[in-house]
Amino acid sequence: MSFPGSWIPRRLLRVLASGTTDGSFLQIVRANYRDKAASQSLTCYLRTPFATQFLRERSWVSFRTPESDSLLYQFPKYVSTEVENSEARDQHPMKAAKVVFVLGGPGSGKGTQCALIVEHFGFTHLSAGDLLRAEIKSGSQNGAMIQSMIKEGKIVPSEVTVKLLQKAMLSSDNDKFLIDGFPRNEENRSAFELITGIRPEFILFFECSEKEMEKRVLGRNEGRIDDNIETIKKRFKVFIDSGLPVLKHYDSLGKLRKINGDRMKEEVFESVRPLFTAFAKKD
Numbered sequence: 237m238s239f240p241g242s243w244i245p246r247r248l249l250r251v252l253a254s255g256t257t258d259g260s261f262l263q264i265v266r267a268n269y270r271d272k273a274a275s276q277s278l279t280c281y282l283r284t285p286f287a288t289q290f291l292r293e294r295s296w297v298s299f300r301t302p303e304s305d306s307l308l309y310q311f312p313k314y315v316s317t318e319v320e321n322s323e324a325r326d327q328h329p330m331k332a333a334k335v336v337f338v339l340g341g342p343g344s345g346k347g348t349q350c351a352l353i354v355e356h357f358g359f360t361h362l363s364a365g366d367l368l369r370a371e372i373k374s375g376s377q378n379g380a381m382i383q384s385m386i387k388e389g390k391i392v393p394s395e396v397t398v399k400l401l402q403k404a405m406l407s408s409d410n411d412k413f414l415i416d417g418f419p420r421n422e423e424n425r426s427a428f429e430l431i432t433g434i435r436p437e438f439i440l441f442f443e444c445s446e447k448e449m450e451k452r453v454l455g456r457n458e459g460r461i462d463d464n465i466e467t468i469k470k471r472f473k474v475f476i477d478s479g480l481p482v483l484k485h486y487d488s489l490g491k492l493r494k495i496n497g498d499r500m501k502e503e504v505f506e507s508v509r510p511l512f513t514a515f516a517k518k519d
């Protein structure tokens with residue numbers, strides 16, 4: 237079905253997410269438009285300089301370039317029906333999952349504290365960085381791109397990371413997740429919320445001085461390609477430039493829980509513990 241943007245008056249469009257993929261601009265919009273012939277709503281389409289084809293498949297809404305037919309972006313179908321059909325949204329298998337985002341600069345102790353939370357509160361720990369490193373090791377076609385982004389301390393495109401997180405959540409028996417080191421920017425955040433339909437319960441943020449974080453990362457000795465002084469400086473900058481707006485967003489929603497991560501790990505955990513005790517009671 238050919239679906240040129242000009243069919244739909246701009247006033248009927250609402251932007252749901254935007255970002256870049258394959259170097260091209262991507263914008264997902266909702267169109268308040270009913271295709272009478274097909275008697276169905278067209279809810280999303282992709283705007284790039286070259287992609288104009290809209291395909292509705294059995295369980296996915298996919299967007300492809302007309303020239304190469306290569307897949308640019310794929311969403312579960314519920315995303316396309318989400319706005320129109322609240323019943324479909326409520327049936328989404330991930331909707332019931334409880335998620336806590338664990339954020340902080342490199343070496344602030346996120347992974348260390350997550351291990352303690354798992355032990356005491358039965359969450360499943362998903363480190364976005366670990367999932368990306370596993371993807372490199374698996375020999376995936378994205379491996380080389382991910383490796384070079386990590387080496388430069390850059391943020392891997394949301395569609396890659398969200399897909400890995402989504403897969404890990406769907407293949408888990410648990411419904412409580414600590415998502416560590418994600419979202420790293422506002423685009424990560426909106427892509428995750430749009431694709432999974434999940435809003436985090438709260439955000440655990442470890443505040444730590446750069447001096448302490450640098451010392452910890454350089455002493456970590458796990459053979460990571462980004463644990464060197466040059467990349468660490470870049471990672472600090474990315475955290476300030478892209479990560480702080482995410483924290484600001486959740487702070488405005490009253491979901492940010494700040495923890496002083498500069499102390500010994502046992503002391504830090506004593507500040508973390510009450511948050512999860514309260515959550516367990518509520519749950």
Ligand SMILES: Nc1ncnc2c1ncn2[C@@H]1O[C@H](COP(=O)(O)OP(=O)(O)OP(=O)(O)O)[C@@H](O)[C@H]1O
Nearest residue numbers: 341342343344345346347348452453456499500501
């Ligand atoms: N409170 C602490 N005091 C001293 N060392 C710590 C503390 N917490 C963690 N560490 C050590 O610091 C290093 C980094 O910790 P960790 O991997 O938990 O940080 P992170 O925030 O997950 O880092 P990254 O984002 O780079 O993956 C590890 O070697 C860990 O053992």
Ligand SMILES: O=c1ccn([C@@H]2O[C@H](COP(=O)(O)O)[C@@H](O)[C@H]2O)c(=O)[nH]1
Nearest residue numbers: 364365385386389390391392397417418
């Ligand atoms: O959501 C994410 C998480 C990580 N990255 C990239 O991986 C490295 C390492 O992440 P850690 O959380 O320190 O393990 C990070 O610097 C990014 O390059 C990402 O792009 N998106």
